[in-house]
Amino acid sequence: MNSKDEQMKQIQKLIVEFVKQFGPSSGKQLLNITDYIAKPVLQALVDGEHVGKLELLRENADNDENVYQNGSYTRNVKWGQEEIPIKMKRIRGENQDSQIIPKYQRIIHDKFILDVLSLASTRLSNNEIADQITSMYGFKVSPSVISNCIQTVQDEMRDWHERPLENNYPIIMIDGKVFKIKTEESGRSKYVNKTLYVVVGINADGQKELIALYVSNTESATEWMNILDNLKERGLSETCIIVSDGLKFLKEAIENVYPKAMHITCTVHMIRNAAKYVSHSMKSDFLRDLKKHIWRR
Structure with missing residues (x-):
């Protein structure tokens, strides 16, 4: 098994545990983030791939004036029950196959959900996200293109992370899972543990909503305080019940941020x-x- 397969296997374990804990309907709740996360991330990656192809073709062309964008078209791809319109740009006289959305592919499988979750945090460095993009999709572009692509993704993620929350979640469910991410340090590659914290709110109508994702290097009382403080700052001033798997240090943070909330084990x-x-x-x-x-x- 190569490093890419092993990496995706690690992240997939997180989703399996998430669905086991929150029930079969959890998959649908993940799909509800389509407009906020899936579409902008996928569009940013497709755009980055396109610009990268243009740069490589121009570098190898006798006359780079003959290499240019030649219009675009919209391809609708299905993710769960949702259709995502993606703008695909053409390059004059060149093969239009995309490695991100291959020819004739009309369905984005669960793998993309895993990819989205691994990217959906502003706490990952640009180098970490760039490495994830290259590792997951196998295409290489110049650092400037990767930087622009990452910036687009991060801007969309930041908007999603900072959006106001209605004070309408009497129950919130929190899970933290560790997965490995490849990083570069002193010119050498290595895998380090990252923890992805998933926060799901159950509103007054009993519907589950994915309200936050956080990535951290370590688990600590301070980290949990920051996470809960962030939820409060976004509008969740009170909640009645917080469900978790007995995550270390969480109880202390709950007592400080949501002292009236009951903490129970899943x-x-x-x-x-x-x-x-x-x-x-x-x-x-x-x-x-x-x-x-x-x-x-």
Whole structure:
């Protein structure tokens, strides 16, 4: 398995755990971020790929005046239940195949959700995001193009991260998962752990909404304070219940930022943690009986 496959496998584990915890409908909730994240990120990557192709062709052409953009067209790609219109630019006399949206592809699969989540944080450095783009899509462009592409993505992400929240989430669910990201240090590549924190709000109508994503190098009380303070600054002045898997330092932060909120452990994580203390031969019966008892309550 190459490093790219291993990296995507690590990130995919995060999504699997997310869906396990928050239920099958969670996939749909992730898809609800289409307008805010998916479209601008995909468009920025497609535009970056186009400019990169132009630069490479002009560098290798006898007369770069013959290499220029030749109009554009819109391609609708489907992501979940949503259609995303993407502007595809043509290059005169050249193969129009895109590595990001290959010819005839009309569906963006879950892989793109993973890519979006790995990019959707202003706390990743430009070099980290640039490396992610190259690693995931396999195309190389000049540093200036990558920088422009990253800036577009970051601007869209910043708008999404900073958008005001309605004070209408009596329950918020928080999960933190570790995945590996490739970084460059002193000219050498290495993988370091990053934690992606996913915050889902349940509104008064019982609907789940993805309200925040954060990426951090470490987990600490200060980090959790910053995350909860950010939610409060965006408009979530109060919440009744905060559900998590017993994340370290979170309880202390809740007591400081949302002192009236009740902190409870997610049932799925509670069951999983309890199963660690049961022998393998008894685990199936134990889990079956425990789930029956919990759901009966």
